[in-house]
Amino acid sequence: MKLTSLLLPLALLGAAPSYAEHTSNWAVLVCTSRFWFNYRHLANVLSIYRTVKRLGIPDSQIILMLPDDMACNPRNAFPGTVYSNADRAVDLYGDNIEVDYRGYEVTVENFIRLLTDRVGEEMPRSKRLLTDDRSNILVYMTGHGGNEFLKFQDAEEIGAWDLADAFEQMWEKRRYHEILFMIDTCQANTMYSKLYSPNIIATGSSELDQSSYSHHADNDIGVAVIDRYTYYNLEFLESEVKDTSSKKTVGDLFDSYSYEKIHSHAGVRYDLFKGGADEARRRLVTDFFGNVQNVEVGTTTNSSFEEEMVKLSRTIAELHKRAEEQEAAERNATASASVNAGTEKRLQQQRKIQQVAKPLTDDNWWTKKIVGATALAGCAALWGWGRIWRVWYEELLRRTILHRRSVSISRLGSSRAHRCFAGHPRSNSDNPRPTTSHKQSSRVESWGG
């Protein structure tokens, strides 16, 4: 007895965190580069998109960010298609693709807004990451990056700190259960170095000062079609994870990386994960790339109980309705006259309200007006004051000059005007600008950094 009473709280403590089970899978797939020669980045993202879709994550739970449209690029020799392999076996664009953020919508701000769900009312649900504390999220990013940053669209960049803070905000609001963060860019491993929120497994394609290389080019398309890191990830996913019943673990996936294949040192970070490397490596690949739920098979086919319930609720609803009607009838009897008057008034009010033109956004409308008016008035005052001041100043100047003149007349002749300008003899031997010698890599491969 004593033992059980001692054990019970222990069992509770043990039981509380062990229910760890996710109920939904989400994927955030981000490409961050534009332009034709970055074809491979879009192909990277689209091939991951295809994979997670193959493994059962519905489009409503995939957030796909594509800053450019390679399929419709005029330089595309195969219009309407995107391929990630020179054999051109699989058209990644296909006829069933849902891009959530496209073109100039792909910005750092939108990405952070997406992760933290700080979006306006107008944002449709399909463009939001509606995760909760039972959601596993795959975050895949690719583009051009550097030490602790990833460039977005040639115009801005996301820092490793921004990313870490965004994940922390998600953790604070219990917006994820576990995250697998993958990034394929130059010096990718620096991007996850600043993360500090729990339950994140992070992996990247290359170390600090290492480029991330492309795998091969398609001679007809004319550019590289996929990056090495993504290529070998896909190879593993295509060959080892054929469907959602696969039992391959994340550890198996990470073990498949090698320098010989990727040509850079892929990195993995386990320390944020509860239970450390062992626990993290034990997670199934389909925990992040697939959509596997623990379904409950219905137990009974005996419908009498359910029928009973429906009958019951019908009666209850009727009872409620009757009670309400009775109440309403009583209320009506006592106060029908006043109600009538009230509705009349309300109608009038509504009509009145409709007549007033309202600005679309009503926040601080008056404040803005006042600020504008003040600014205008200020400008006018400044101008007027300047006029007055100038007149006054000229007057003052005239007086002092007159005064000076009267004083200096006596001294005339003692000084001589001197108009010699002392300039510097400057040697015009400007150094020729040192031309930075660009090391052109002799590889056929293009590099991502």
Added chain:
Amino acid sequence: MSAQPLSSNDNDAPITPITPKEGAPASTRKLPPPEKPSDVRRRSHVILSFWLIVLILGLPIWWKTTTIYRADLPLQEMLEWADGKACRPVFPLRISIQATSLQDQEAQNLLRLTQHALDDLNDFAGHHLRLQLGDEKLDSADNGSALIIRLTPGEGTTATLDPYEPILDITYPPNTIPSPTASSSPLATYIASQLRTTFAEEQATISYLLSTNSMPSEHRPLGLSPETTESLAKRTTRSLKYAPTYHLTFSLFTSGPLPSSWNIEGAIDEYMKPVLEVLSPIHNFTIDTQVQLYASPGVQNQILNKEDLSSFINAAEWPLSPSIGGAPTINFIVFIGNQTIANPSQDSPTSQSWLIPQWGTVYLLSLPDDTTHVAAATLKQPLLTFTSHLLSLTGTPESGSLPLRLSTLARIRSADLLLRASSTLGSLARLAMALPSISIPSSVADGVTKTMSHLRLACDNLGGTEGLAHARIAEAEAERAFFEKSMVGQLYFPDEHKIAVYLPLLGPVAVPLVMGLINEIKAWRKRRRERAEKGAEKKEQ
């Protein structure tokens, strides 16, 4: 700039300065003409005005435009809510006893004894049953009691829950009425234990909720068996997050061209509407339906194993998330086909449906091949399954009569919302402290204030009907405050970035300004020294 005049041109005669400097080297070098005092003054005015503009106009504008507005948040209070210190969730449930056949004295006595017995049984202070003597006329809705016990004399001691109203009918043999002096009575103990079993699930659920949230340990009830915890964990995993409105999508998928129509509206009216109506005080529902022909499932096997079921839904091709409006969707799918679910044990009949946690239900319906229209009667079984799954997806408790289950659901949901709003407040407070560069608009502070006042009201009315309404508002406000749209931006700027932004902008402006000021100060000091020397010379003379 080295003040090396061009000069050493012998043609130009050296110009003697008007006021030769004391001890200056012989004027072999050419010097610029002296400045007029008015020019000197003007120059200092110019420099002064530049600096005044920079200091009076520039600096405040820069300060104003670059400071991040951070409204004051009551951080301490918010953290107290999150830690459960601000509110101790108690559920005082009032239970009326209607005993018309008893004398007032007897009834009072019975009530006292039952209350004693109840208090002895109860080990969780948060969930508290309080008995009171009720009037015959009042029903449960009016006096706010959770349950009415109707005592009637009868043959033996029996207890039955009224299926339509929250009423527990208890019959007792007349001789079991305790005498006024008795310190215990079998009838009182019986009533107490009946009450306890009636509310056992609610107690367990609420104590589980409290234990999974960050409540301080002294409020945390113990005594849940691991099995109970597990089943409760399973149930919370299954049920959706509370939302005031749910969107129900009924889909008919068929692998061929037939059937192409179904009488879903009639079926819903017949088999689901009543339940939706009784749920209406807690949730609103919107409904849409669709029929999809030639839909192939994700798994083609004739017999579906449990592993196959989770990939049965062809997420890539089935249009299942219409994303209409802002409400979360619950999916109910009828799939016409002759696939069957593998039967784990031979003795129970094969099941035709499975529930996907927080998502919905799939029902496999096999029909003759030439069926073109699915009648409402055929949909009866699927719809009844959906109805019972809907109840479990919304987190309705499983035991007790329906009215009791619903009122329990309202209480569980209000506790849940209260805890969630509190934890959101805590998140917001921690975030505000952790990220000093995030802006906090005043609307967030307003939201926090509103949240806390409603939380207070909800906390005070947890056992009552008001609780849910307040908790709902509090949760909505807390979410709005946390997800304030303007509280974003790139939060972190390294110092290198700041320098990189400011230097090209301010460097070229600042150099002449600073150099001018330094020169002017130097000149001013020189003039002062000269004047002082002159004064001294004059005195000597």
